[in-house]
Every structure is written in structure tokens, then in C-alpha cells.
Amino acid sequence: MHLHLQCSDIKILLVFAKEDAQSDGFWWAADKMGYKCFIAHNAEGALECYLDKHHDVVIIDHRNNKSFDPEALCRSMRATKSSDHTVIVAVTKRIAPEKDEPSVLSLLKAGFNKYVNPAYERLTGYSADEVIGKDATEMAKADRNKTDLHDTINNQLKKGKFWEGTYHTRRKSSDVGISTHCVFSPILGPGGKLSHIVSVQKTTPDTSYSDRIKEAEYNLANGGVAHGYPRRRESLAKIHSMTVEAPITKVINIINAAQENSPITVVQALDKVLEILRTSQLYSPHFVQPMKEGDTMTSDLVGGLVSQNVKRQLITSSQESSSVSHSKPVSGHHIHIPNNLLSQMQPEVLEILELEPSWDFNIINLEKATAKRPLVHLGLKAMARFGVCDFLRVDEMTVMNWLNLIEANYHSTNSYHNSTHAADVLHATAFFLTRERNQAVLDQMDQVACLIAAIIHDVDHPGYTNAFLINEKNPLALMYNDQAVLENHHAALGFQLSWKDNSVNIFKNLTRDEYTPLRETIIDMVLATEMKQHFEHLNKFVSCVNKSTLKLEETSSMSGTGSPDSMAIINQLSTPENRSLIKRMLIKCADVSNPCRTTEMCIEWAKRIAEEYFIQTDEEKRRNLPVVMPAFDRKTCSIPKSQTSFIDFFINDMFDAWDYFCDIPDLMAHLQENYRYWKEKSEDEAS
Incomplete structure (x- = not known):
């Protein structure tokens, strides 16, 4: 999910019982785009903060949360008047492709957004029932969108990359398109095929509508829940979410996130950086041919002081037994x-x-x-x-x-x-x-x-x-x-x-x-x-x-x-x-x-x-x-x-x-x- 909304007053609320790589990723993305981000660690604090700030996007941790009930919290937020302009997102475990989605109905009933939010309905004039299951390009076509633009967007999505730019969304019963700043993000299903599209839209300054929406609008126009790559087991969630993370791990996570929005040349360069950072011996130089031919002194120094198995003599029993020991070995009684x-x-x-x-x-x-x-x-x-x-x-x-x-x-x-x-x-x-x-x-x-x-x-x-x-x-x-x-x-x-x-x-x-x-x-x-x-x-x-x-x-x-x-x-x-x-x-x-x-x-x-x-x-x-x-x-x-x-x-x-x-x-x-x-x-x- 990409939060590329060109609006500095977007407010985001993260509700995570404990901060981990997932919450850090959301916080980092929001901070990078200049959005105001808040975090709460329990339901009471989250609801109090929401009633005070009326956040545009609320992201609630739904992964085996023992500290609070995410669905009850969502229902409480939906009971407020301001929730019509709020997108509430559940962070869930990824589901294997051969399994059903047992949590979807309960999430929908609780009020989590699955397809479109009320603001999208008001912006376009289409109801959720009219949009769900329809082709995204058909629903969004307008005269000012050229065919080559659709081809460009589709090519990007098929490559697993997002597209960002000015797009014109059709309004119901009108041939006039609404100018929006839009990000199309692909959701890949089993086999790496394009399964769904997430569009994040914001009305641009030249629009004539007075009720400019100030929230992110999430639209899964092809139907279905946005799941990423299916994992082998549920425990894989912990790979990116460890209780205690080392600084180098956080650096690697930041680089991974930065790669998503970078040109291919930068991605390739960052791949090399990650390869270096992931070595188990960050401060041990790799000596391939460090010495000039005939430089035996340097070779001996490197071999003797750095390498563990160059010119090492086999330790004999007499050599080992003569070493100092403050623990008297027991001879033992043989069975x-x-x-x-x-x-x-x-x-x-x-x-x-x-x-x-x-x-x-x-x-x-x-x-x-x-x-x-x-x-x-x-x-x-x-x-x-x-x-x-x-x-x-x-x-x-x-x-x-x-x-x-x-x-x-x-x-x-x-x-x-x-x-x-x-x-x-x-x-x-x-x-x-x-x-x-x-x-x-x-x-x-x-x-x-x-x-x-x-x-x-x-x-x-x-x-x-x-x-x-x-x-x-x-x-x-x-x-x-x-x-x-x-x-x-x-x-x-x-x-x-x-x-x-x-x-x-x-x-x-x-x-x-x-x-x-x-x-x-x-x-x-x-x-x-x-x-x-x-x-x-x-x-x-x-x-x-x-x-x-x-x-x-x-x-x-x-x-x-x-x-x-x-x-x-x-x-x-x-x-x-x-x-x-x-x-x-x-x-x-x-x-x-x-x-x-x-x-x-x-x-x-x-x-x-x-x-x-x-x-x-x-x-x-x-x-x-x-x-x-x-x-x-x-x-x-x-x-x-x-x-x-x-x-x-x-x-x-x-x-x-x-x-x-x-x-x-x-x-x-x-x-x-x-x-x-x-x-x-x-x-x-x-x-």
C-alpha cells in the first residue's frame, strides 16, 4: 500500500500494541510524505486520539492482537459522525492461496474498508454496489484520459510497480472527468499475477468541487481483499516484525522500503548495498588478491593475523595438555x-x-x-x-x-x-x-x-x-x-x-x-x-x-x-x-x-x-x-x-x-x- 497523497494535512493514526517493523514502516512512509502521524498502543488511547484529531486514515493491527479487540475499536470509530471521511485499514496476516479468508466478513461487519469508502461514493456518484466487481479502467475512464495512458498504467501494474500521476475519474451521469492526483498500486496474487488494484486518489487544486475530500481514498476496484505475496506459514510475519531489532536491521528495512519508489538503476544499486549489509561479517575484509606477487611479508602478516586457517599447525596432544586450565578434568569410569x-x-x-x-x-x-x-x-x-x-x-x-x-x-x-x-x-x-x-x-x-x-x-x-x-x-x-x-x-x-x-x-x-x-x-x-x-x-x-x-x-x-x-x-x-x-x-x-x-x-x-x-x-x-x-x-x-x-x-x-x-x-x-x-x-x- 502506498500513501502518496499530495496533501500535507493528511492525518494518520497507527494503532499497534507494540511498535515493530510493520508500524515503523507505516510511520516512515507517512513521515517521508509529510503526513501527520500519530500512534496509540491501546483501544482507549486510540479512540480518545481519534475523537480529538478525526484522522483521515486509521491503521489497526489485527495480527493476533491480545492487547485490544481491533474489530470492537473499528465499530466504536464507525459510530462517530466523522468516520464517513475516514479509511480504516486492518493489518492482517497473509493467507495462503489455497485457504479461504475466514476473517473478511467479520472485518466488513466491524466497519473496515474493503472496497470503497463513503468519500469515494460522494466524489464519483457511484455506490459501492455499482463499483465492486467492475473493471477499474471502465469505471475510471474519462475523455481526458488517453489510450496510451491506460497502456502505460497497465504495463506498470503488470510489472508489479505502482503508477503515480494526474488521472481523470468519471463522475456518474456526466461526461466530465474529475481531475485527481492518483496512485495505482498492484496487488499480486498466486503465481505473481495481477489480482487487484489499490487506487489512492486526491482531488487536485483545479477541481471545481467545493467539498474537496481531505482523506485518502482506497478503492479495490477489481473485488477481493488486498493481500500481498502468500507466505508459506503464518510465522513468516515475524521475519519483518521482531520484538527487538538491531540498528542494522532497521537500516535494511528502510532501504527495502526506499526501493519500492526508486528508478531501476537505484534499485539495482541498493540491491548491492543490501547484499553487502547482509553478510555475517560486516567488518571482516575479504582478501581476494590483496598482496603484490612476491610480497611474502604482507602475505604472511595477513595469513598469520587475519586468516584462521592459513599456516596453522595441527595442535598435538602434548601442546593442548600443556595449556593452562583452572578446571581439573575428570578421568571418568568407562562403561x-x-x-x-x-x-x-x-x-x-x-x-x-x-x-x-x-x-x-x-x-x-x-x-x-x-x-x-x-x-x-x-x-x-x-x-x-x-x-x-x-x-x-x-x-x-x-x-x-x-x-x-x-x-x-x-x-x-x-x-x-x-x-x-x-x-x-x-x-x-x-x-x-x-x-x-x-x-x-x-x-x-x-x-x-x-x-x-x-x-x-x-x-x-x-x-x-x-x-x-x-x-x-x-x-x-x-x-x-x-x-x-x-x-x-x-x-x-x-x-x-x-x-x-x-x-x-x-x-x-x-x-x-x-x-x-x-x-x-x-x-x-x-x-x-x-x-x-x-x-x-x-x-x-x-x-x-x-x-x-x-x-x-x-x-x-x-x-x-x-x-x-x-x-x-x-x-x-x-x-x-x-x-x-x-x-x-x-x-x-x-x-x-x-x-x-x-x-x-x-x-x-x-x-x-x-x-x-x-x-x-x-x-x-x-x-x-x-x-x-x-x-x-x-x-x-x-x-x-x-x-x-x-x-x-x-x-x-x-x-x-x-x-x-x-x-x-x-x-x-x-x-x-x-x-x-x-x-x-x-x-x-x-x-
């Missing part, structure tokens, strides 16, 4: 199981592991059946399923010994950050790897790296947060300069333990060229679990992966070629930068997937993490350290409130983005169900 290890497990354990491919797999049952040693058993099953032994060229006993050693270095006394959590993250990681798009984009090295990263991502976690370790001046915090303290420790210790001796070294048979990228990927994924970088990783993923995918999907639809999972999209996603972002998002979602589990599992994990935070708060008070999370006081804490806050702030946007990318409807259903559960519990506590 002696002969070859064909999976078949030799206890029947009860095997029965539980049969459900491992399912998302509803119960890791707590495995914890009980294995006497708190679920990581070894689930690890063997998952790594066998993905062919890890074949990829690493090691036998199953080496993998089992490694899993046993890693699990022994998790603290079983932690209520949450123990080997059961690691096994749970491993299960989620394996599940995500089986999604169709991940299988198309990630190769076996990526899969193996993901599984190993999940297994070691919290090894030797002390049960306290980074902030606690920094505040107590823990040796780990001093070693890593207060930067991603635990995440750096987990990654480093995971490799130290692996190189301990040949009986546990799963990397021993890899060549340098195989080991180096695998190690880099594992470290990158483990470091991505630091919540301090949560919004940076999420915004990069949305901007570089999802929005690029969406653009290709829209292009395929408009051209009538390809499909949402065409090779063009897979090739776009398979760039090294995008694969890194996908793997980071994969382990991040796996790490905090508790709210997307069954309600029973969600409740159990919520209790466990709360208990761990309670212990930290108790320890901070006992030692007179700064209390990092005062809300987690065991005497006053509301676990339901903590869960709803966590879901609102961290989980919703991230899993909406992840759902769009790899299609996880079952998880999203669990998430909604669990949110309702915690919300009800929170309300019960409040009452």
Missing part, C-alpha cells in the same frame, strides 16, 4: 560394553531410545534408566544414526570412551547444567538436522560438528552464570578476560579432553585439512550459545538468511518459475556465511528449546533452571557479591512469570525465525500451549 554397543544396552534403555527420532522423546526417562548417564547412551545412538564413526574414521569404542569422558566432566550435582541437559540439546540438534532444508544445506562435516558441539557445549559448567564468575574474579574469568567465560571454557576443555589420549581421541585420524574446519565450526557454535550475543545472532540470521530466502521465494512466485525450495534458494543458503549463521541458530534453538517441549518436560526444566538460579542468588548473598538476578529469590520468585518473560523476550522471535527456515509446526504448537499454561499460572498467582 565396559563390547562391540556392537547399541545392541548390548539394557532392554529398558533400548526401548526408550527407540523414540529418539521423535521430538516428544523424554530425556528424563533416559536419565532415570541410565542412573544419570544419558549422554553416553543417547550419544551413541545419535552418532550412529549420522554416521559419525565413518566420517571420523574411528571405531565405536573410541566414540563411547570419548562420550563417557565428556559426560564424567559434567557436574551431576547441578540441577540444570548437567549431562542430561547436554543430552537434551544433543537430541534437539539431531532433530533439527533431519529437517529437509537443513539436510539440503548442511553437509556431513556440518552435521558431525553440530553433534559434537551439542555434546561439549556446557561441559564442566559450574552451575553459575558468567556474571557470577566475573564478579567473584574466578580464574576462568581472568583467563578469558571476562569475555564469554564459560563458552570459551567449554570449547577449550572439550578439545583438551579429546586429545587426552588415543583411546578417547575421536579426531586422531583426521588430516589437518579435515580437522581445522571441523574444530573452527565446533568452537563457533559453542561460542554462539552465549546469551549476551543472542540478539546479534538472531538479527543476522533474519537479515541474511530468512529475508534473502523470502526475496527469492517472492521472485520465484512472481515469475511463475521455481518453488520455495528451488536450487536458487539452496545455493543462496549454502554460502559459507549463511551456513555459519544457520549452525549458530541451530544450536541456540537446541540450547533453549525447553519451552517448545511437551508441557510435562517444560515444567520439569523450568523447575531445574529456577533451582540453579536460586542457589546462585543464595551464594551471592552469602558472599556479599552483587546479586545478578534478584528476581530469582527462592522466597519470592514466580516461576510462571519468569517463564512467560523468557518466552516473550528471547524465545518467540527466535523460534518464529527458525520455524520459517526449517518448518517445525509441532514445536510451535508446544510453545503456544506452554505459554498459555504459564500465563494462566501467573494469573492464578497474581489473584
